[in-house]
Amino acid sequence: MIENNFNRRDFLKVLGWGGAAVTLSGCGFTSVQDGTETVVSYVEPTEYALPGIGVYFNSTCAQCDAGCSITGRVREGRALKLEGNAASSINRGKMCGLGQAGVQAHYNPDRLREPMFKGQPVAWDKALGLIDEKVKTLKGDDVAFLTGGMSGHVKVLFKNYMDALGSKNHYVYEAVSPSVVRAANKKAYGVEAPRLRLDKAKAVVSFGADFLGAWVSPVHFSQQYAQFRKGNRPEGRGVLVQIEPKMTLTGANADRWIPLRPGTDGVLALGIIHALAKNGLSVPADVAAAVKDYAPERVSQETGVSVEQIGKLAALLKTHTPSLVLAGDAAEGYQHGSQNAAAIALLNRVLGNVGKTIEAPANVPFPQIAAQGGNRAALQALNGKLASGKVQMLFVHGANPVYTAPLSLKFKENLNKATFKVVFAHYMDETALQADLVLPLDSALEDWATAVPEYLPEGAQLNVQQPLMEKLHAGTRGTGDILLALLKQRRANEYGKFDDFYAYLRNAVVSIKGALGGGGKDEDTFWAETLSEGLVKLPGSGGNLSSKASAAGLHFPAVVEDAAYPLRLIPSVTANMRDGRNANQPWLQESPDPLTTIVWDSWVEIHPKTAAKLGIVEGDIVEVASKSGSIKAQAYLFPGIHPDAVSVPLGYGHEAMGRYAKGVGANAFAMLDAVSDQETGELAMNETRVKIGKTGQRIIVIKEEGVAGGKQAGKKIAARLASDKVDLSKEV
Amino acid sequence: MSVSNLLENWSKVRHTHPVGDVPHEEYKWAMAIDLDACTGCNACSVACYAENNIAVVGKEKYAHGQAMHWMRIERYWDEDEREFPDQGAQFLPMMCQQCEAAPCETVCPVGATNHTADGLNSQVYNRCVGSRYCSANCPFKVRYFNWWDYPDQENAWPDEMKQQLNPDVTVRTKGVMEKCTFCVQRLTAAKNMARNEGRLVKDGEVQTACQQACPTNAISFGNLVDAESRVHKQWKQQQVELAEDAQAKDEYFTDLRGYRILEDLRAYPSVMYLERVRESAI
Amino acid sequence: MGKDIREDISWAKINEDVLRSLESPRRLYWVILLVAMLAFSVGIGCEVYQYNVGMGVANLDNPHVWGLYIATFIFWIGMSHSGTLLSAILHLMHADWRKPIYRFAEAMTTFSLMTAGLFVMVHLGRLWQFYYSLPYPNERALWPNFQSPLLWDAMAIFTYLSSSVIFLFIGMIPDLAICRDHLHPGWRKKLYTLLALGWEGTDRQWRNFRITYLTVACFLIPLAVSVHSIVASDFAMSQQPGWHVTSFPPYFVAGALYSGCAAIVTLFIILRYVFKFEEYMTLPILKKTVRLTFAIAMVWTYLNAVEFAAVWYSHDQAAKDVLIQKATGPYAPFWWMMIFCGSVVPLTLAFKRFQTNIPVLFAVSLLLNLGMWLERWMIVAPTFSHGYYPWTWDHNQWPSLIQWGMVFGSFGWFALLFMVFCKVFPSVSMYEVKEMVYHRRLASESQAAAKGAH
Numbered sequence A: 001m002i003e004n005n006f007n008r009r010d011f012l013k014v015l016g017w018g019g020a021a022v023t024l025s026g027c028g029f030t031s032v033q034d035g036t037e038t039v040v041s042y043v044e045p046t047e048y049a050l051p052g053i054g055v056y057f058n059s060t061c062a063q064c065d066a067g068c069s070i071t072g073r074v075r076e077g078r079a080l081k082l083e084g085n086a087a088s089s090i091n092r093g094k095m096c097g098l099g100q101a102g103v104q105a106h107y108n109p110d111r112l113r114e115p116m117f118k119g120q121p122v123a124w125d126k127a128l129g130l131i132d133e134k135v136k137t138l139k140g141d142d143v144a145f146l147t148g149g150m151s152g153h154v155k156v157l158f159k160n161y162m163d164a165l166g167s168k169n170h171y172v173y174e175a176v177s178p179s180v181v182r183a184a185n186k187k188a189y190g191v192e193a194p195r196l197r198l199d200k201a202k203a204v205v206s207f208g209a210d211f212l213g214a215w216v217s218p219v220h221f222s223q224q225y226a227q228f229r230k231g232n233r234p235e236g237r238g239v240l241v242q243i244e245p246k247m248t249l250t251g252a253n254a255d256r257w258i259p260l261r262p263g264t265d266g267v268l269a270l271g272i273i274h275a276l277a278k279n280g281l282s283v284p285a286d287v288a289a290a291v292k293d294y295a296p297e298r299v300s301q302e303t304g305v306s307v308e309q310i311g312k313l314a315a316l317l318k319t320h321t322p323s324l325v326l327a328g329d330a331a332e333g334y335q336h337g338s339q340n341a342a343a344i345a346l347l348n349r350v351l352g353n354v355g356k357t358i359e360a361p362a363n364v365p366f367p368q369i370a371a372q373g374g375n376r377a378a379l380q381a382l383n384g385k386l387a388s389g390k391v392q393m394l395f396v397h398g399a400n401p402v403y404t405a406p407l408s409l410k411f412k413e414n415l416n417k418a419t420f421k422v423v424f425a426h427y428m429d430e431t432a433l434q435a436d437l438v439l440p441l442d443s444a445l446e447d448w449a450t451a452v453p454e455y456l457p458e459g460a461q462l463n464v465q466q467p468l469m470e471k472l473h474a475g476t477r478g479t480g481d482i483l484l485a486l487l488k489q490r491r492a493n494e495y496g497k498f499d500d501f502y503a504y505l506r507n508a509v510v511s512i513k514g515a516l517g518g519g520g521k522d523e524d525t526f527w528a529e530t531l532s533e534g535l536v537k538l539p540g541s542g543g544n545l546s547s548k549a550s551a552a553g554l555h556f557p558a559v560v561e562d563a564a565y566p567l568r569l570i571p572s573v574t575a576n577m578r579d580g581r582n583a584n585q586p587w588l589q590e591s592p593d594p595l596t597t598i599v600w601d602s603w604v605e606i607h608p609k610t611a612a613k614l615g616i617v618e619g620d621i622v623e624v625a626s627k628s629g630s631i632k633a634q635a636y637l638f639p640g641i642h643p644d645a646v647s648v649p650l651g652y653g654h655e656a657m658g659r660y661a662k663g664v665g666a667n668a669f670a671m672l673d674a675v676s677d678q679e680t681g682e683l684a685m686n687e688t689r690v691k692i693g694k695t696g697q698r699i700i701v702i703k704e705e706g707v708a709g710g711k712q713a714g715k716k717i718a719a720r721l722a723s724d725k726v727d728l729s730k731e732v
Numbered sequence B: 001m002s003v004s005n006l007l008e009n010w011s012k013v014r015h016t017h018p019v020g021d022v023p024h025e026e027y028k029w030a031m032a033i034d035l036d037a038c039t040g041c042n043a044c045s046v047a048c049y050a051e052n053n054i055a056v057v058g059k060e061k062y063a064h065g066q067a068m069h070w071m072r073i074e075r076y077w078d079e080d081e082r083e084f085p086d087q088g089a090q091f092l093p094m095m096c097q098q099c100e101a102a103p104c105e106t107v108c109p110v111g112a113t114n115h116t117a118d119g120l121n122s123q124v125y126n127r128c129v130g131s132r133y134c135s136a137n138c139p140f141k142v143r144y145f146n147w148w149d150y151p152d153q154e155n156a157w158p159d160e161m162k163q164q165l166n167p168d169v170t171v172r173t174k175g176v177m178e179k180c181t182f183c184v185q186r187l188t189a190a191k192n193m194a195r196n197e198g199r200l201v202k203d204g205e206v207q208t209a210c211q212q213a214c215p216t217n218a219i220s221f222g223n224l225v226d227a228e229s230r231v232h233k234q235w236k237q238q239q240v241e242l243a244e245d246a247q248a249k250d251e252y253f254t255d256l257r258g259y260r261i262l263e264d265l266r267a268y269p270s271v272m273y274l275e276r277v278r279e280s281a282i
Numbered sequence C: 001m002g003k004d005i006r007e008d009i010s011w012a013k014i015n016e017d018v019l020r021s022l023e024s025p026r027r028l029y030w031v032i033l034l035v036a037m038l039a040f041s042v043g044i045g046c047e048v049y050q051y052n053v054g055m056g057v058a059n060l061d062n063p064h065v066w067g068l069y070i071a072t073f074i075f076w077i078g079m080s081h082s083g084t085l086l087s088a089i090l091h092l093m094h095a096d097w098r099k100p101i102y103r104f105a106e107a108m109t110t111f112s113l114m115t116a117g118l119f120v121m122v123h124l125g126r127l128w129q130f131y132y133s134l135p136y137p138n139e140r141a142l143w144p145n146f147q148s149p150l151l152w153d154a155m156a157i158f159t160y161l162s163s164s165v166i167f168l169f170i171g172m173i174p175d176l177a178i179c180r181d182h183l184h185p186g187w188r189k190k191l192y193t194l195l196a197l198g199w200e201g202t203d204r205q206w207r208n209f210r211i212t213y214l215t216v217a218c219f220l221i222p223l224a225v226s227v228h229s230i231v232a233s234d235f236a237m238s239q240q241p242g243w244h245v246t247s248f249p250p251y252f253v254a255g256a257l258y259s260g261c262a263a264i265v266t267l268f269i270i271l272r273y274v275f276k277f278e279e280y281m282t283l284p285i286l287k288k289t290v291r292l293t294f295a296i297a298m299v300w301t302y303l304n305a306v307e308f309a310a311v312w313y314s315h316d317q318a319a320k321d322v323l324i325q326k327a328t329g330p331y332a333p334f335w336w337m338m339i340f341c342g343s344v345v346p347l348t349l350a351f352k353r354f355q356t357n358i359p360v361l362f363a364v365s366l367l368l369n370l371g372m373w374l375e376r377w378m379i380v381a382p383t384f385s386h387g388y389y390p391w392t393w394d395h396n397q398w399p400s401l402i403q404w405g406m407v408f409g410s411f412g413w414f415a416l417l418f419m420v421f422c423k424v425f426p427s428v429s430m431y432e433v434k435e436m437v438y439h440r441r442l443a444s445e446s447q448a449a450a451k452g453a454h
C-alpha cells in the first residue's frame, strides 16, 4: 500500500538532504536563528528534528496560481513560518499576506481527514476501488474532469489518466482569471501572457488591472512597482494612472485615479489615441481612420472622463515613453470585453510599447508540464454538457464550482445529473457536499508536486513543491499519489514500477536533468540540489512577439440602461479572498480589507452621492438584487466608486467549508447574470445590473478605520509631497 | 545587593535615553518606512501574526476594538471634500515606534516595559501586572492588551493551529500588555550568533518579519549605529536626527521626505517615515 | 443664629445618648445593613467573573484601556478628604462646631480609602500579581519603577490610610474608656478595655493626649493634600491631551474636599435620623457645614474655569480638541450634567432658607456627589476616546454591566463598613461634645454675670 512504501525513513532521507543542502548553500537566508540553545521537552524526537534548531526547506506557495517560491521554517518537525525564496524570479524572497496564511491551510482544524462515500467514511482501497468499478462500466466520453488551472507533473498524470479512460472532457476552470485578456493578448501579440515590464515603463496606465492586489502575479508586480517608483532609476519615478469604476488597491496607489463609466474602457482607449494623433503622434493610417470618430467631446460624454483629463492622459503618454497600458478585470468583464482589451492593445501598439515594456515570455521546453490557465467558459461548457445528461462521471479537482457558479447557470441541479461525482478536496466545501466520493488531499506543505507558473517574468522555471513536515492526518493523500494509484488500476505495467508519486516525480525530473541544465551532475546530487533550491530554471529559448493589434472591427455598443436595475454590480476580487478558496484561514478574515478596512464580513460599496439619493447610511443592511439573485449585506459609503456602480467583494458567504468561512458574509458569485463576452464566451463579470434597497436593519460596520474616518485632523501622520517639491535622485 | 542594584538600574534607565552625552554603543535598532513604496497590501501585518503568535480575536471582539494586530495598516483619504479620491489613498503601516524616550516606559509601575541597551522598548510579559498605564500614555496607541485568555479561545488557537506557534515567542496570557517588539527574538538570535563569532551583526543579516515579507521593500530595518547599514544611510541622507524633537531641515524649505510622526512630543521614535510622493503633472 | 448645641445637656445624658447608639440596633439599621451587603455581593460577583474570564468583560478596548474603575477610584480618594478636613484642619482652626461630627467624618476617610484601594486592585489585568508594584526585597533584586506616578499613588494611599487609622484611633481613646466603664462584661468590654490603653483621664494622660493628637493632625494635613495631588499626577504627569494639565493637583484637591463635604452632609442627615442625634448634630452645625460646602463648590467652579481657560488659550490643539469633544461629543450629556451638578446645584446652598432644610439638603448633597463622580469619569474617558492619534479615536466605548456592578458594589462595601463602625464605636465624640457644652456654659454664665453687674 502506498503510504507504507512511502515510509518515513525515505522521506527523512530526502528532507535530510534537502535540509542539509539548504543550510550548506544557505540560500541567502539568515533572518532566523539556527542553533540557539533552548531547552525543549522531547521524549521521542523524530529523527530529523533537532530540538531548538530551525531548518529551512524550499517549496512553492499553493495559495494562488502565481507560483511564488517559498522557504519554510521547520522546528521540532513542525512547519512554523513561510517566507519567500530569494532564488525565484517571480517573488525574489517576498510573499503576500495570502501566501503567509498558507500555514493556516495546513494546520486548519476543518481539513478533511478521511475519504467519504455518500457521507460515510470509507477506507482508501474501497474508495479507489469504487472509482475502478465505475470507470470500467463507462465509455471515456461519459467521464469528465473539472480542474483548476494546472501545470507540472500532476498535470501530466491527470492527462495520462484521462487518456487511460479515453476521456477528452477536460474542463480547466478558474472563477477569477484574466481569460478575456489572455485571448486578446494572443490576438495582439501572439502570446497569452507577455512579460510586462513596469520596471522599464515611465508611465503605466492601467484599465482596472489590480496588479498590486490580486491580478495575475501580485507579488512580482509589487516588486516591479517598487522599481517603477524609484526616483533614482534612469527613467525617474514612474507615473501611475488607474482607470476603473471601482477603486482597487492599485487605484489607491495611483498618482491619478479616474472613475470611469463601467464598460467604456475601449472607448476611452480609442479617445486617447485620437488625442495623441491630434498632439502630433504619428499614428498608422488604419488606426487613425478607426479612431476618427472618437473626438474628446464624444468620448468624454460616453465615459464620464473630462475632456481636460483625456488631454492630460494623452500628454502624459506622449512625453513618458516607453509607457505601458494594462487591461485588467474591470476592462474585460463585459459583453464587449474582448473589444475593450483589443482597443487597449491597440493603444500599446500606437505608443510603441510592444517589444519595449511588453516582451515575449520564455517558451517552456516541455509543453506537457507548461501551465494550462483556467477560464470561466470551461464551466459554462461543462454545465451545458451536464445539463444534457451526457456526463455520467465527474472528477473535480482544485475548484469549487457549486460555490463559484452563478445561480443563473443552475449548476448544482445539472451537477446532480451526473451519477458518480468524485471530488478531490481539502475541506467539506459546497462542491464536496454534492459529491458521491470525496478524496481528502494532503496540504500543500505535506505534498509533492511541481509547477510551471503561467506568468513567467523571466526565463521559464520549474517550481518544486516538497513536504515541509510529515502529514498531520494519516487519512489524507497527495493528489499525485491518488492519480498514480488510479493509473495503476489502468496501466499497471507502465506505472507499477513507481512505489509512490515521490518515486515517479524523482524519476521524471532526474530523467530530464540534461534538459534541466543538470547534465554534469549525478542523479542524487542533482535531485538534492533541486530540492534544496526549490526550483529549476529552465534553459528554454526566449519566445518572440508579434505586434498585430489591429483597429479592424472595433466597435462599442452604446451602454443600454435598465430602468428596473439602474446600477452596475462590480464584483471585486480582493487580495485576501480572491475567489474564496482560502476563506477558512482566520488570518485572512481578520486582515482588514485595505480600502474599506472591514473584517469578517462582506460589504456593499456605494458612492456617498448614490447613497444619499437612496437614503442609505453606513451600516444599513441593504439588499442588492439582480435578475438572477440577490444578497443582503452591510452598506459601506465609499468615495472610490462610480456613482452608477456598486461593488461587493467575492469570496465570502460560504455555506460550508469550515468554521471561519461558513456564514461569514454573502456570496456575490451567486447573483451574477449569465452574460458572456461575445468573442470568447467568457462569463462577463461586470455585466450584472442590480437594484438596491434598504431592509430596515442597521448595524455597526466592523472595521479597522475609527470614527475619524481616515482623516488626520490636521496632524502630519501620513504625509505626502508633490513630485516637483522633492528630489528623489540622491536617495539611498 | 538590592539597593546597589536599584541604583545601577536607575542610572541605566537614564543612560539609554538620548540625553546626548551617552551614545548607543554596539546597536541601535531603527527603521525607515517608504510610504511611496508601501501599497497598503497588509502582507507585513499577516507576517507579524505568523512570526509573533498574535491571537486572532474573531468578529465580535474585533467589533469591541480588541484586535491584537501589532502592525496595523491605516488608510487615509484627502481631507478636502472632493467627490472622488482621485489622488488615491494614503497607507501607513503603524506599529510600536520604539521611542527612545518612551512615554510608556516611565509610567509603568513595575518596570515591565523598559528600554534595552540596543534601543528597543522591551515588554516583559512575566512582569506586567496589567495596569494599562503604558497604553494610556502611548501617543501612537500601538499597545494591545490581552483582554481575554486567548490561548484558551477556540477561535484564536484550536489545537491543530497551536502547532504553528513560534517556540521563540511567548504566547501571552490574559491580563498582560503586548506590542511590536521589532521581532526581538530574531535580533537576540542574530546577536548571539555574531557574539559567538566575536563580531557584530552585519547589515541585512537580520530582518524583521514585516520587512522580510514586504513585497515592495518599503520597510528597511537595521542598526543605526552601523554607518554601513541602509537604515543609517537613509536617516543620514534624510537629515533626520534621532534625539531631536524638530529637525533642522524642516526649519527652511527642503526637498527631503524623511519625517517622524508626532515628533514634537519628544518621544524620539526609532521609525522614520518617507513621505508619499504624488505626480503633479497628471 | 441658633446655638450649635444646648449648654444645659448633662454629661451623663451625653454618655447615655451616644452609648445608646451602640446598643442593640433598630430594624431600620438591619435593613440598611442588609441592603449594603446585597450591593457589595453584586460587586463581588462581578469581580469573580472578571477575574476568571478576563478584563474583556469590562468592555474596555484598545486604546480605551481605562474606565469606571479608575474614575471611581479617584472618587473614593476624594471622599476620604472630608474627615481630614473636619477632624484635622478645623481642629487646628479651633472650629468648635466640628466636634459632634468629626468622628464619623474621620471614619469616612478611612473607609473610603479602603474602598478606593479595591478599585486599584480590580482594575489590574493580573490582580494575582499586584504585589509586583510594591517595593519588597526579593531574590531577583527587582524593584518597582519609582518613576511611575502609579507607584507614588500606591505609597501615598497606604501612608494616608495607616495615618488616618491611627488618627481615628487616638481621637477615640477617651471615649473608648467611657465605653469600657459603662458597659456590662462581655466581648465589647474586653475590646474597649484593650483599646482604651488603660486610660484613666489623669492630667498627664490628657496633656500627652492633646500633644499627640495635635501632632498627628499636623502630620495628616499635608498627607491629605499630597495624596490627591499624586492621584492628579497620574494624569498630569502623563502626556495625554486633557490630562497634561498643570492645575490638576489643586483642582483634584478642591474636588476632593468638595465631594468630601457633600458626603458629610449626606451622612450627617442619615446619622442624625437613624441614631436620633438631633441634640448633637444640630441644624446650626449643619448650616456651617453647608456653608463650607458652598465655599468649596465655588473654588472648584473657579478652578474648572481656570483649566478650561488654560486649555483654550494654550496652543495645544489636541487638548482643545478633547475639551470640545467633552462639550459636544458622545460624552456631552454627562459632561454638562457634571457642570450642572457641580456648579449650578450648589447655588441653592447660598440661600438661607435652604441651608437648614433637611430634605432639600439631602437631595442637593446627593446631586453634588453625583456631579463629582461624573467629574472623575469625564477626566478619564474623553481623553481615551479622542487622544493624539486620530486613527484610534473611539467614541463608541461604553462600560459593561460588570463595571457598573462594581461601582454599585463599592457603595455597598462603604456603607457596610460604616454601619458596622457606628455600632461598635461611638460615632459622636463624647468627650469633645462635653468640652463643647462646657465652653458654651462658661460663655453663657459670663454673659449672665455681666448682666447681673448692672
Ligand SMILES: Nc1nc2c(c(=O)[nH]1)N[C@H]1C(S)=C(S)[C@@H](COP(=O)(O)OP(=O)(O)OC[C@H]3O[C@@H](n4cnc5c(=O)[nH]c(N)nc54)[C@H](O)[C@@H]3O)O[C@H]1N2
Binding pocket: A037, A038, A039, A040, A041, B192
Ligand atoms: N520550556 C522549557 N523551559 C525550561 C525547561 C524545559 O525543559 N522546557 N528546562 C528548565 C531547565 S532544566 C533549565 S536548566 C533552564 C535553562 O534555561 P537557560 O539557562 O535560559 O538555558 P539556555 O537558554 O540554554 O541558556 C541561556 C543563555 O545562555 C547563553 N550562553 C550559552 N553559552 C554561554 C556562555 O558560555 N556564557 C554565557 N554568558 N552565556 C552563554 C545562550 O546563548 C542562552 O542565550 O531552562 C528551564 N526552562
Ligand SMILES: Nc1nc2c(c(=O)[nH]1)N[C@H]1C(S)=C(S)[C@@H](COP(=O)(O)OP(=O)(O)OC[C@H]3O[C@@H](n4cnc5c(=O)[nH]c(N)nc54)[C@H](O)[C@@H]3O)O[C@H]1N2
Binding pocket: A037, A038, A039, A040, A041, A042, A043, A051, A052
Ligand atoms: N539542545 C539543548 N539540549 C539540552 C539543554 C539545552 O539547553 N539545549 N539543556 C540540558 C538540561 S540543562 C536539562 S535539565 C535537560 C532536560 O532534559 P530532560 O531531562 O529530558 O527534561 P524534559 O525533557 O524537560 O523532561 C523529561 C520528561 O519528563 C516528563 N515529565 C514532566 N513531569 C513529569 C512527572 O511529574 N513525572 C514523570 N515521570 N515525568 C514527567 C516530561 O513530559 C518529559 O517528557 O536537557 C538538556 N539538554
Ligand code: SF4
Binding pocket: A061, A062, A063, A064, A065, A066, A067, A068, A091, A094, A095, A096, A097, A098, A099, A100, A217, A218, A219
Ligand atoms: S501571490 Fe501570494 S498567494 Fe500567490 S503564490 Fe505568491 S505568495 Fe502565494
Ligand code: SF4
Binding pocket: B037, B038, B039, B040, B041, B042, B043, B044, B045, B073, B093, B213, B214, B215, B216, B217, B218, B219
Ligand atoms: S507589506 Fe509593505 S507594502 Fe504591504 S502594507 Fe506592509 S509595508 Fe506596505
Ligand code: SF4
Binding pocket: B095, B096, B097, B098, B099, B102, B103, B104, B105, B121, B137, B138, B139, B140, B141, B142, B143, B179, B267
Ligand atoms: S510607540 Fe508607544 S509603545 Fe512604542 S515605545 Fe513609543 S510609547 Fe511606547
Ligand code: SF4
Binding pocket: B107, B108, B109, B110, B111, B112, B113, B127, B128, B129, B130, B131, B132, B133, B134, B135, B176, B177
Ligand atoms: S500594563 Fe503592564 S507594562 Fe503596561 S504599564 Fe501596566 S504593568 Fe506596565
Ligand code: SF4
Binding pocket: B047, B048, B051, B052, B070, B071, B095, B179, B180, B181, B182, B183, B184, B208, B209, B210, B211
Ligand atoms: S517588527 Fe516584528 S513585531 Fe514589529 S511589526 Fe514588524 S513583524 Fe511585527
Ligand SMILES: [Mo]
Binding pocket: none
Ligand atoms: Mo537543567
